[in-house]
Amino acid sequence: MNQQLIGDLFAEATRRMTGSSSREFSDLFAELIVRECAEVLLKWKGEPFPFDEDLAANLIKEHFGVKE
Secondary structure (H helix, E strand, O other), X not given: OOHHHHHHHHHHHXXXXXXXXXXXXXXXXXXXXXXXXXXXXXOOOOOOOOOOHHHHHHHHHHHHOOOO
């Protein structure tokens, strides 16, 4: 897994939620991960080929460094 990316998202959540509850922190951390996934897919928005769910899943896994 891409520890640098996960660490950066964790640090961003920590920076933004200092003094908040663990539930609020978890929610923000999850939101940042989802936003990162959306950004990966939006990079392909203008491509002239049809949407492929397998490609989308593989792009997100690759971006986060998740092995099959």
